[in-house]
Amino acid sequence: MEHWKRTIERANSCFAEGELVDAREHYLQALALAQVLFERWNNADEAVAACVVSHHNLADLHLRLNQPEESVEYLCAIHQRLLQTMQNPRLTPALREAALRQSSKTYVELLNFISEHGEYPRSDLLLKSTVAQSSHALSTGNGHYSGAH
Template structure:
């Protein structure tokens, strides 16, 4: 977990400095760590949080780069994996419970994104239908996750 935290912090530092390429590299490394260790961390809530934060930081980065469809992909990937985890009876109950708790946040982030930037094919597939009256707009100020 400490290695993941240091990697995210390095990405956040690069992001704040406007070094998008380095920030993306750190965030991708953090995501890879979070994916590999998703079912292995002793603290299920921390494992799920790391997974979500990694995806959402990448989503924020792509939004700053004017790539809202990539943003939608990362937001959807995070939410979809949590929903799959909740339904997967082979996973430990603590991980399933943590996925359920964090899925509320990922769902709200998706709805906020759609409200600000419009629906995209993956958001429509994941949520089942387009959100009416959700115009695509210029990227809003990014939210930072830690």
């Protein structure tokens, strides 16, 4: 966790100073660390938060570079990852519950992006699939989606 934090702090510093190429490299390193350690982190909430922060920082960076298509890809990727984590019975309940808690934040971020920048094919597909899965879960009584958003 400490290595991830230091990497994010370096990236944030570069971002603030307008050194966007360096910021991107550090954000990508932080994302790689968060993904590799996702299921191994001692604290499930920290693991999920690190993944979310890494994705959202990259999304913000690409918006600053006027690359909304890249930005929405990162927003969709993390939201989809959390939805998959919530459904994966092989993962610990703590990790699945942390993903559920964070999924409301990633959903709101995605909706905010769409309201400001419009829809993109991936965001449209992800949101339609989320609605369909939620409807199916509710109609079959398998409500692990109910209340997620």
